[in-house]
Amino acid sequence: MFNYPKNLYTDVRIETVMTTNIVIENDQLKANKSKREKGALIRIYDGRRWYYKASSEVEKLQEAIDELALMAEPNEQVMDTPVVKKLEVNKETLMVFDGEAFLNVANEEKMALVKHCASLIDAEEIKMWQSIYQDRRIVKDFYSSKGSELHFDTQSYAMCLRYVIEANGQSHGGSYDVMGQTFDQLLNHDDEYKREIEKDIEYIKHAVPVKPGMYTVVMAPSVTGVFAHESFGHKSESDFMVGDETMLKEWELGRQVGCADLSIEDRGDWFGNGYVPYDDEGTKAKSTQIITDGILSGRLHSAATAAALNEEVSGNARAMNFQFEPLVRMTGTYIKPGKETIEEVFAPIREGVYIECINHGSGMSTFTIAPRRAYMIRDGKIAEPVQVSVITGNVMETLYHIEALSAHFEALSFALGGCGKMEQWPLPVAFGGPYMRVSGINVQ
Amino acid sequence: MKEKYKIKTEEYSFNIVQSQLESVRCKNIEKTGYRIYENNFLGVSGILGEGSDEEGYRQARENLKLQIPYPFEPTKGIKKIRDLTSEKMNPKQMIEDLEAYLSECRQLYPEFIFSNKVNWTVITIELTNESGTQLINSDQYLAASILLKHVDSADIFESAIEFASRSWDMALLRKETKAMLTGMRTAADLPEDAIILTNWGLPAQKIISDLSGKAMGYQTSLFKDKMGEQVFSPEFSLLQTSADNQLMAPFFDAEGTIQEKDMPMIDQGRIVRCYTDKQCAEQFGYECSGAADGNYDDVPTLGCPNLDLRPNNKTVKELLAGHLGIIIVAASGGDTSPAGNFATPVQYALLTDGERMLGHLPEFQISGSIYDLFGKDYIGYSSDKLIFNQNLLAIRAKIQKLN
Numbered sequence: 034m035f036n037y038p039k040n041l042y043t044d045v046r047i048e049t050v051m052t053t054n055i056v057i058e059n060d061q062l063k064a065n066k067s068k069r070e071k072g073a074l075i076r077i078y079d080g081r082r083w084y085y086k087a088s089s090e091v092e093k094l095q096e097a098i099d100e101l102a103l104m105a106e107p108n109e110q111v112m113d114t115p116v117v118k119k120l121e122v123n124k125e126t127l128m129v130f131d132g133e134a135f136l137n138v139a140n141e142e143k144m145a146l147v148k149h150c151a152s153l154i155d156a157e158e159i160k161m162w163q164s165i166y167q168d169r170r171i172v173k174d175f176y177s178s179k180g181s182e183l184h185f186d187t188q189s190y191a192m193c194l195r196y197v198i199e200a201n202g203q204s205h206g207g208s209y210d211v212m213g214q215t216f217d218q219l220l221n222h223d224d225e226y227k228r229e230i231e232k233d234i235e236y237i238k239h240a241v242p243v244k245p246g247m248y249t250v251v252m253a254p255s256v257t258g259v260f261a262h263e264s265f266g267h268k269s270e271s272d273f274m275v276g277d278e279t280m281l282k283e284w285e286l287g288r289q290v291g292c293a294d295l296s297i298e299d300r301g302d303w304f305g306n307g308y309v310p311y312d313d314e315g316t317k318a319k320s321t322q323i324i325t326d327g328i329l330s331g332r333l334h335s336a337a338t339a340a341a342l343n344e345e346v347s348g349n350a351r352a353m354n355f356q357f358e359p360l361v362r363m364t365g366t367y368i369k370p371g372k373e374t375i376e377e378v379f380a381p382i383r384e385g386v387y388i389e390c391i392n393h394g395s396g397m398s399t400f401t402i403a404p405r406r407a408y409m410i411r412d413g414k415i416a417e418p419v420q421v422s423v424i425t426g427n428v429m430e431t432l433y434h435i436e437a438l439s440a441h442f443e444a445l446s447f448a449l450g451g452c453g454k455m456e457q458w459p460l461p462v463a464f465g466g467p468y469m470r471v472s473g474i475n476v477q
Numbered sequence: 478m479k480e481k482y483k484i485k486t487e488e489y490s491f492n493i494v495q496s497q498l499e500s501v502r503c504k505n506i507e508k509t510g511y512r513i514y515e516n517n518f519l520g521v522s523g524i525l526g527e528g529s530d531e532e533g534y535r536q537a538r539e540n541l542k543l544q545i546p547y548p549f550e551p552t553k554g555i556k557k558i559r560d561l562t563s564e565k566m567n568p569k570q571m572i573e574d575l576e577a578y579l580s581e582c583r584q585l586y587p588e589f590i591f592s593n594k595v596n597w598t599v600i601t602i603e604l605t606n607e608s609g610t611q612l613i614n615s616d617q618y619l620a621a622s623i624l625l626k627h628v629d630s631a632d633i634f635e636s637a638i639e640f641a642s643r644s645w646d647m648a649l650l651r652k653e654t655k656a657m658l659t660g661m662r663t664a665a666d667l668p669e670d671a672i673i674l675t676n677w678g679l680p681a682q683k684i685i686s687d688l689s690g691k692a693m694g695y696q697t698s699l700f701k702d703k704m705g706e707q708v709f710s711p712e713f714s715l716l717q718t719s720a721d722n723q724l725m726a727p728f729f730d731a732e733g734t735i736q737e738k739d740m741p742m743i744d745q746g747r748i749v750r751c752y753t754d755k756q757c758a759e760q761f762g763y764e765c766s767g768a769a770d771g772n773y774d775d776v777p778t779l780g781c782p783n784l785d786l787r788p789n790n791k792t793v794k795e796l797l798a799g800h801l802g803i804i805i806v807a808a809s810g811g812d813t814s815p816a817g818n819f820a821t822p823v824q825y826a827l828l829t830d831g832e833r834m835l836g837h838l839p840e841f842q843i844s845g846s847i848y849d850l851f852g853k854d855y856i857g858y859s860s861d862k863l864i865f866n867q868n869l870l871a872i873r874a875k876i877q878k879l880n
Contacts (some may be wrong), residue, residue, distance in 0.1 A: 065543040083500035089526030163694040198699040203815035276495040283631035351728040401810020422820040
């Protein structure tokens with residue numbers, strides 16, 4: 034395929050991306066765009082440093098490889114370096130999705146769906162809204178000087194309503210998304226859209242500011258999923274640990290880091306936004322048990338971090354698109370379900386807060402979640418709606434404060450957003466979890 | 478009528494791992510959007526990389542069939558070129574500079590680990606059309622985002638050297654590094670009575686989002702009934718600006734609307750304007766501020782323009798007036814409620830007397846109503862750049878210790 038430079042490791046990732054974006058905003062057509070883009074990222078390693086070049090000139094990749102190689106220092110031993118040794122050699126064509134069907138959904142059908150969903154918005158309290166359709170099909174080709182040759186696809190469809198409700202002199206943003214791997218999976222969700230809109234309107238009409246304080250909180254599955262992602266998922270990305278003795282000691286495998294019922298897993302073979310059959314350096318998707326029964330049991334790796342920590346690659350080297358190099362990123366991350374019924378999760382709480390859905394979350398040593406809808410819990414039952422700016426907690430303490438996990442479990446993906454790390458945002462990811470009861474959460 | 482909107486990005490990105498230069502990324506991407514105006518519709522298409530204008534316009538004409546309404550005139554007969562670039566950098570020199578800097582850091586600050594990025598970016602945006610318009614804005618900037626952690630810390634990172642500069646300014650990088658590391662080396666107690674010093678955007682997100690012409694026009698803004706009213710402190714003025722001293726603020730927007738001078742949104746505490754594109758201005762009867770945005774191949778839509786505060790002609794030291802100041806370095810996860818109550822945890826902050834960094838503080842939370850933070854609790858916007866190579870907002874807020 035390419036003439037790889039001698040005494041250097043080289044790989045080339047070519048991405049062909051087909052997307053559609055249709056937006057109707059307050060009855061005005063704002064966008065109806067279908068496009069196909071192609072670009073590539075070249076990586077060269079000389080045993081000391083990586084060199085990358087992002088290019089949209091896919092017909093001139095050989096020239097780009099040769100030019101980039103001039104920056105590196107040829108190294109006869111490069112293929113024996115620990116990093117290159119960790120890189121998997123895989124050859125496979127893995128076209129899981131029906132690319133023809135993707136191309137065959139007519140723009141008129143997509144537009145009809147956007148208009149239909151727009152017609153579901155008829156409440157006078159909704160002042161501003163968007164009905165948004167997005168689909169995305171990515172075909173990736175990956176070649177390396179070690180011998181990898183991969184050809185695979187990922188695909189997603191999304192239909193989203195975004196709206197701003199005005200009531201009692203205040204505005205409140207609401208949304209509901211449906212994701213799928215086929216166009217048909219977006220159809221027939223009217224009841225869900227209507228239910229969410231009604232809930233949001235009721236919420237903003239009646240929500241009062243919460244009395245700030247420390248509460249026991251129940252998180253809905255989507256919130257639990259974001260908590261898992263933000264609070265611990267990022268800490269399992271091992272590029273933060275490389276060469277750092279303190280971090281390695283703190284995150285030593287086998288150490289207890291949470292309550293005995295807590296297990297967190299990351300896997301790239303889930304369908305949804307975290308589907309990554311091969312990562313962006315050609316490693317096949319794997320399942321990583323990050324926490325097992327409260328014990329730290331694994332972490333996420335690229336070849337470089339696996340080599341540095343003498344562990345195995347996990348299929349988590351991911352880039353936002355061809356313009357970026359892969360970093361260690363999550364794929365589909367979730368807290369495993371427990372045994373309790375949803376009622377049992379709520380039952381022991383005399384006064385607490387239920388977080389039903391969120392606007393955003395973040396996590397360092399302290400995690401934060403900004404709820405979109407929150408309710409008081411009184412005597413084990415969901416009670417009046419409350420306005421909450423943020424809930425916060427110390428990650429390492431909170432993992433021990435998990436009191437209950439429901440057997441009910443939900444897996445989700447954000448249709449239009451994704452995960453951010455440094456300059457790369459948004460990267461599609463999936464997440465999930467059960468209903469989760471946690472004590473000692475600071476609610477503001 | 479044909480119009481072309483081109484964005485060319487050249488970038489070198491230097492990644493630091495464990496206080497060593499780990500990788501170099503080169504990027505040279507050209508994106509061209511093609512637009513056909515016809516019968517109050519706009520047809521658009523785009524080409525990534527090299528391509529023929531003929532094909533781009535052919536596809537844009539084809540896309541007129543999608544009937545996206547756009548009953549607005551293109552910008553006519555204006556030619557203006559602004560080139561704010563000066564240095565032509567070569568990667569070899571930049572690698573040498575950063576290796577020398579990192580070598581110094583390893584010697585001077587051995588108890589800290591440096592990581593993440595220093596980027597050098599040159600962007601040229603060009604809008605040309607058959608009505609005689611040619612607008613070109615070229616700019617360049619160094620963006621440092623160097624994460625810092627103590628070798629004994631179990632956190633992913635604690636603090637960061639974050640700033641942007643129009644020149645490849647290694648002296649500034651060293652000055653910023655010294656200021657941050659001086660603060661990081663000493664632990665300080667959280668004072669009970671101190672003034673918050675921060676990037677102005679942190680507590681102002683709600684103000685920014687609710688000054689959108691759409692939010693005002695559709696009556697979802699917190700300020701929907703407050704146009705023309707004195708809402709905030711007379712010391713507080715918020716401007717849409719593309720002045721030469723602003724980084725990456727082209728003098729024209731995605732529709733080719735030119736901003737000749739600073740445009741106040743909030744003038745001495747009074748809300749006087751909202752930001753708009755052509756559509757929003759016409760629909761709601763506002764002045765068009767030139768805030769159209771979008772990808773290179775989109776129909777332009779309302780975005781958020783470059784905004785800044787009007788400095789108050791006082792240095793940080795003068796704004797503190799003898800009080801201690803708390804410089805917020807890292808604060809993620811905060812939000813503002815629909816009623817305008819802002820709260821955020823502050824993960825990392827430095828204590829200062831307005832000149833020196835006196836130490837770093839334990840985690841805490843700040844909160845307050847935006848009407849107070851930019852009203853009775855507003856102190857000013859500094860004229861000097863004590864840290865982050867930017868002016869600092871000085872406000873009073875409720876400070877609450879965490880944990």
